[in-house]
Amino acid sequence: MHACDRLLLTGDEAVAQAALDGGVALGAGYPGTPSTEILEHFDTLGGRAQWAPNEKVALEVAIGAAFAGARALATMKHVGLNVAADPFFTAAYTGVTGGLVIVSADDPGMASSQNEQDNRRYAVAAGVPMLEPSDSQECYELTLAGLEISERWRIPVLLRLTTRVCHSKTVVRRRRVERPTSAPRFERDVQGRVMVPAFARPAHRRLREKLAGIEAWNEPSDLNPIREGGDALGIVTSGVSYVHACEAAPDARILKLTMTHPLPIGRIRAFAQSVKRCVVIEEGDPYLADAIRAAGIGVESAPSMYRFGELDVNRVRRILAGDITPEPVPPRGKPPSLCKACPHHGVFKVLSKLGCITAGDIGCYTLGVLPPYEAMDTCVCMGAALGVGLGLRHVLPEAEARRVVSVIGDSTFVHSGITGLVEMAYNPPPTGHVVLILDNATTAMTGLQEHPGTGRKLDHTPTARLAFEDLARAIGIANFHVVDPATEDARLEELLVEALGRDELTLIVARRPCVLAAGKIKQYERAASTPTGPAACEDGNNESGGQE
Amino acid sequence: MSDPAAMDVEVVTNVVFAGLGGQGVLKASDILADVAFASGLDVKKSELHGMSQRGGSVTSDVRFGHEVFSPMVPVGEAHYLVVLAESEVDTSRHYLRPDGVLIAPEWIDAQRLTNPRSHNVALLGALSLALPFTTDTWYAALEANLPERLHAVNREAFDIGRSDVR
Ligand SMILES: Cc1ncc(C[n+]2csc(CCOP(=O)(O)OP(=O)(O)O)c2C)c(N)n1
Ligand code: SF4
Numbered sequence: 001m002h003a004c005d006r007l008l009l010t011g012d013e014a015v016a017q018a019a020l021d022g023g024v025a026l027g028a029g030y031p032g033t034p035s036t037e038i039l040e041h042f043d044t045l046g047g048r049a050q051w052a053p054n055e056k057v058a059l060e061v062a063i064g065a066a067f068a069g070a071r072a073l074a075t076m077k078h079v080g081l082n083v084a085a086d087p088f089f090t091a092a093y094t095g096v097t098g099g100l101v102i103v104s105a106d107d108p109g110m111a112s113s114q115n116e117q118d119n120r121r122y123a124v125a126a127g128v129p130m131l132e133p134s135d136s137q138e139c140y141e142l143t144l145a146g147l148e149i150s151e152r153w154r155i156p157v158l159l160r161l162t163t164r165v166c167h168s169k170t171v172v173r174r175r176r177v178e179r180p181t182s183a184p185r186f187e188r189d190v191q192g193r194v195m196v197p198a199f200a201r202p203a204h205r206r207l208r209e210k211l212a213g214i215e216a217w218n219e220p221s222d223l224n225p226i227r228e229g230g231d232a233l234g235i236v237t238s239g240v241s242y243v244h245a246c247e248a249a250p251d252a253r254i255l256k257l258t259m260t261h262p263l264p265i266g267r268i269r270a271f272a273q274s275v276k277r278c279v280v281i282e283e284g285d286p287y288l289a290d291a292i293r294a295a296g297i298g299v300e301s302a303p304s305m306y307r308f309g310e311l312d313v314n315r316v317r318r319i320l321a322g323d324i325t326p327e328p329v330p331p332r333g334k335p336p337s338l339c340k341a342c343p344h345h346g347v348f349k350v351l352s353k354l355g356c357i358t359a360g361d362i363g364c365y366t367l368g369v370l371p372p373y374e375a376m377d378t379c380v381c382m383g384a385a386l387g388v389g390l391g392l393r394h395v396l397p398e399a400e401a402r403r404v405v406s407v408i409g410d411s412t413f414v415h416s417g418i419t420g421l422v423e424m425a426y427n428p429p430p431t432g433h434v435v436l437i438l439d440n441a442t443t444a445m446t447g448l449q450e451h452p453g454t455g456r457k458l459d460h461t462p463t464a465r466l467a468f469e470d471l472a473r474a475i476g477i478a479n480f481h482v483v484d485p486a487t488e489d490a491r492l493e494e495l496l497v498e499a500l501g502r503d504e505l506t507l508i509v510a511r512r513p514c515v516l517a518a519g520k521i522k523q524y525e526r527a528a529s530t531p532t533g534p535a536a537c538e539d540g541n542n543e544s545g546g547q548e
Numbered sequence: 549m550s551d552p553a554a555m556d557v558e559v560v561t562n563v564v565f566a567g568l569g570g571q572g573v574l575k576a577s578d579i580l581a582d583v584a585f586a587s588g589l590d591v592k593k594s595e596l597h598g599m600s601q602r603g604g605s606v607t608s609d610v611r612f613g614h615e616v617f618s619p620m621v622p623v624g625e626a627h628y629l630v631v632l633a634e635s636e637v638d639t640s641r642h643y644l645r646p647d648g649v650l651i652a653p654e655w656i657d658a659q660r661l662t663n664p665r666s667h668n669v670a671l672l673g674a675l676s677l678a679l680p681f682t683t684d685t686w687y688a689a690l691e692a693n694l695p696e697r698l699h700a701v702n703r704e705a706f707d708i709g710r711s712d713v714r
Contacts (some may be wrong), residue, residue, distance in 0.1 A: 008585040008593075111596055135592075135619070168619035169581055169593040240619075247617040285578040313622040330623070331639040333605025334568060367602065541572045541698065 005174040010163040014136040014172050015073075015103060016041035018143035023179035025070035025098070026050070028058040030415065031446035032077030033112045034166035035105035039075055040449075044460050049218045051449060051458045054382075054415040055080035059087045059102065066156070067193065068184040071147055078106040078119045079381065083416065088156075093203040094193045095154040095210070098184070099147030102128075105161045108283045109310035114362065116309075118284035123158045123261040127207050129214050129221075130261040131160040132239040135172040142258065144177060145223070151180070153210045160260075162283065164310065189419035198304040215262035224264050226271065229253035233320070234275030236268060236288060236299065241281045241311050248316035260288065265295045272297050279320060283311045314372045338367045343440055343512035346485030347407070348373035350493045354500075356405045357396075359389030361417075363409035364444045364514070382412050386420020386435065393429035401431045402500050408435070411443035414466060424474045424505055432503045433536065434496065435466060438485075440514040441521060448517050460524040472507045479506040486512050559611035562621040566640035567632030569603045572668035575693060576630065577608035579672060582689040583681050584612035594619035605639060606660070628678065630671050651675055656709060666698075666705035673709020684708075 008474040015038045027042045027049040029035065039279070043049040043355070052058035055076040062074035076084060088102065089269060104122065107113040118545075123130035129149055131142040146157040191199045219228045233252040235245045242256045255271045257263065272292075274280040279300045289301035302319045305327070318327070338344055348368040351358055352375040360366060360376035361384060369376035378388050389406030396404065408417045417437075424433055443449040455465025466488040472480045479499065483492045492510065493506060499506035513521055563580060567573040574595055581593040595608035609621040626643040630651045637652060644650060656670040668688065676686055690702050 008581060008591060164594060164619060167595055169578075169591070170616075171585065171590060243617040244617070247622075312620050313618050314624075328623070328642075330642060333607075333639045334603065334635065336569065336602035336604030364602070373570060493686065541575055541663075541668055541694065541702070 007172045007174065008169050009136045009140075009172045010037065010167055010169050011133065011136045011139040011161055012037035012105075012167070013041045014139035015075075015143045015159070015161075016045060016047065017172065017174065018140045019073050019101075020045045020047050020149050021174060021177045022099075022144045023071055023177075024073045024101075024147070025184065026065045027073040027075065028052050028061040028065075028084075028195060029073075029075035029103075030055045030058050030080055031411075031443050031449040031523050032080050032105070033082070033446055034105055034107060034163040035075045035077045036446050036449065037163070037166070038073075038103060039458060042073070048313075049378070049458050051451060053091055053452055055084040056087060058204070059084040059091070062085060062100060062102070063091050063094075063096065063156075064096040065184075066100035066150075067094075067198070068098065068186060070098040070184040071180065072098060072100050073103065073143075073153075074100070075103040076105070077113065078104055079115065080104075080115065081119055081122055082117075082381075085122070085126075088122070088128075090192075090200075091156050092126045092128050092207055093195055093200055095203075095206070096150060096156055097154065097187065098180070099150035100156040101143060101146040101150060101159050102156055103159045103161060105166050106284070107163045109163065111163050114379070116284065118287060119158075119160055120260060120287045121285065123160070126158075127211055127259070128156050128158050129153075129259060130160055131258060132160050132260050133165055133258070134238070134240050134242040134256070135165065135168070136172045139165065140172050140174070149214070153214055155207070155210050155214075158261075160239070162240055162310075168240075174448075200282055208401055214259075215264070218259045218262060219264045219266050221259070222262075223258040224267055224421065225252040225256055225258075227256065231275045233314070234271060234278040235281050235320075236271065236278065236292065237281040238288065239283065241283050241316070244311055244313050244316045245281050247313045249320055257288065263288075263291055265292075265297075266291055269295070269297050272299055281311070281316055281319060286545045300418065334381055334542075336367065337370060338364065339515055341515045343485045343510070343514065344368060344438055346489040346492065347436065347438060348375045349512055350489055350496060351375040351405065351407070354493065354496060355403060356496075356500075357392065357400065357403045359385045359392060359404065359406045361385035361406075361408040361412050362445070363412055363438075364440075365407065365438050376407070383408070383416025383420055385412075386417050386424065389435070390420070390424055390427070390429060390433060393431055393433050394427075398431060401429065404433070405496070405500070406433065406435045408437055409438055409443075410439040410441070410453045410468075413437050414452050415466070418471065421471070421475050421477065421507070430503065432505050433498075434499045434506045434508065437507065437509045439511040440517065441470070441510050441511075442514050442517040444514045444517065448514070449518065454521075456524060460520075460527075462528045468507070468509055477507045480509075481506070482509045482511050485510040485511050560611050560616050561628075561679070562626045562644040563610045563628045563630065564621050564640060565608045565630045565632070566636040566643075567606055567668075568636065569606050571606075571632045572665065573606045573608050573632055576632075576668040576672055577610050578697055579669070579686075579689045579693050580610045580675070581612075582692060583685050584610070586685050586689065587681055589613060590616045592616045592619035601658070605636060607640060607643075622653075626677060630667055630675055632671065649678065660708050663698075663701045663705070666702050669702045670705040670709035673706040673711075676706070676710060683694040
């Protein structure tokens with residue numbers, strides 16, 4: 001490796017590059033915009049990257065690797081950390097041996113998400129250190145710093161990214177990295193890793209001691225630099241807001257916080273005292289402003305209207321000017337729609353025709369909510385189609401209950417629909433229920449990733465395939481059908497009408513590959529049957545794959 | 549168009565690309581970002597592609613110069629706006645500075661393109677006349693960003709863009 005390698009990378013790619021340079025032995029995650037490309041790039045670079053069925057499993061796999069002394073990376077979008085919250089909180093207690101960096105890619109402005117939750121709160125709630133890069137160079141540096149901090153204090157580190165940081169390309173210089181030399185090995189530590197109450201109580205105390213140590217270390221560290229400027233205006237900021245602030249207020253003195261938990265409160269206090277006016281500029285929740293004020297430091301912060309959506313240079317200018325007049329509304333662009341030959345069309349045509357009450361889910365197929373179908377009635381979080389559909393069935397009057405259908409994509413079903421299917425068999429509604437899995441043989445929404453139902457791994461090589469029919473049988477679902485939504489819509493309609501009329505449980509799999517994936521799948525299958533291994537798929541003049 | 553020699557690298561140049569999913573907005577911006585990068589400048593490229601593949605609006609920003617801060621072109625500060633779809637002119641015009649240049653889809657005579665999908669690259673050819681980069685740097689970036697079977701057709705489209713400008 002050349003120490004002066006100059007690259008133009010997205011933030012996601014820079015995290016992957018750092019993982020490779022830092023000797024990460026295993027990267028695990030579940031796709032989700034804007035985090036997906038991290039593991040894809042790590043794989044391209046030759047790292048060991050795996051999709052897990054969901055974020056909870058991904059994080060658990062990464063924790064196991066870190067327990068064994070290896071460096072590990074877990075990646076997910078912000079809502080993925082909700083799914084992984086259970087291991088996340090207790091891994092803070094157990095700590096780790098090898099460095100463990102957990103990436104949470106937040107989506108302020110909801111470019112492609114169902115909410116804009118601010119995961120900085122998770123770092124505080126779980127008690128783990130948090131690093132926030134503002135560009136790709138910092139993605140690179142802070143992934144490496146995260147691994148080092150994690151090993152030094154034996155604690156998982158949260159690397160909190162945002163959409164702009166993940167998807168912007170900026171210049172990165174690689175550097176020579178010291179990698180740990182010890183090979184993974186099992187070291188028994190029952191008191192440290194078996195979180196029964198007797199061991200968890202002291203573990204909680206240890207966690208607070210570690211955090212106090214990290215806080216003291218963070219105060220004078222060079223992680224939180226000051227950009228010199230006049231003393232008329234001081235800005236405290238972090239993440240991508242830092243670069244907006246540099247541009248919006250070129251004469252300001254700026255404290256850029258890179259480790260935003262635990263906060264270097266002493267440094268912030270001294271900074272605030274060094275300027276005449278001190279403003280906190282942050283995207284999303286008033287996380288920094290609340291913590292700084294709680295420490296008794298007087299600072300200004302953005303009016304509440306700026307809590308919604310992303311910041312940019314113009315919005316930072318407005319905040320600094322105290323402008324609370326309504327913001328200009330940009331012209332509305334064209335909304336996305338299902339691809340012309342998308343197999344999901346056939347399903348929504350039938351659901352719309354039959355006037356079903358559709359408990360929907362997240363994926364390309366959520367676009368079934370738009371005209372001409374308007375055939376989706378709920379969409380909460382991944383997997384909710386099952387539970388929400390059952391809840392509706394349980395309490396609605398019979399005539400309405402009989403119209404309820406749960407509709408879920410194949411990747412989403414594997415992610416968090418399986419337990420819903422178990423619930424359906426365990427607590428069946430009196431009118432029965434009908435579940436439709438839209439099996440397009442890929443995770444289309446996030447750009448065509450594999451999942452356990454496709455029978456291929458992240459790098460598209462073959463592995464065991466989860467068969468939905470076997471699962472349905474094992475769970476005890478009475479009726480199981482497979483239809484092709486593109487060529488058999490009449491049969492799909494017949495099956496649905498019949499199933500809705502019965503008091504039984506029915507699972508229908510609408511199976512046909514996504515049109516964007518079909519060609520690639522053929523290539524992967526061909527590659528699997530030739531000994532040279534998988535061929536890379538080429539894109540043309542445009543980009544393929546979607547986002548969510 | 550402005551004189552390329554007049555370009556001052558101390559000042560950040562802002563280019564916004566706009567179009568619909570599948571038209572190659574992101575590819576075009578990647579190519580420009582590579583060209584500026586290979587020329588030794590600081591570069592930032594940012595995009596909003598909510599659900600781009602499914603035909604929705606897509607924009608992508610490229611900024612280059614001596615030192616670039618925000619990766620996003622502020623509204624009203626684009627020097628060049630390159631639009632790939634007629635329908636997106638009105639939805640993206642607000643990015644342009646009052647004296648900014650709109651490079652509109654109809655600048656390229658589609659009839660002259662061997663492959664209509666290389667419209668994005670033809671528009672880059674038109675843009676290239678205004679920027680201080682060598683054609684060799686452009687050709688190298690085209691090749692780095694496109695599969696080999698498309699190299700010839702895109703070089704041709706780029707040259708048409710360079711010559712076809714009104
Ligand atoms: C907890 C969580 N993780 C990840 C995502 C991102 N995401 C949204 S839908 C989806 C899967 C879509 O695949 P599938 O269900 O197969 O439907 P398709 O898009 O292929 O129609 C993913 C990964 C999310 N919204 N929530
Ligand atoms: S990407 Fe695939 S699943 Fe998504 S709308 Fe297009 S064809 Fe349908």
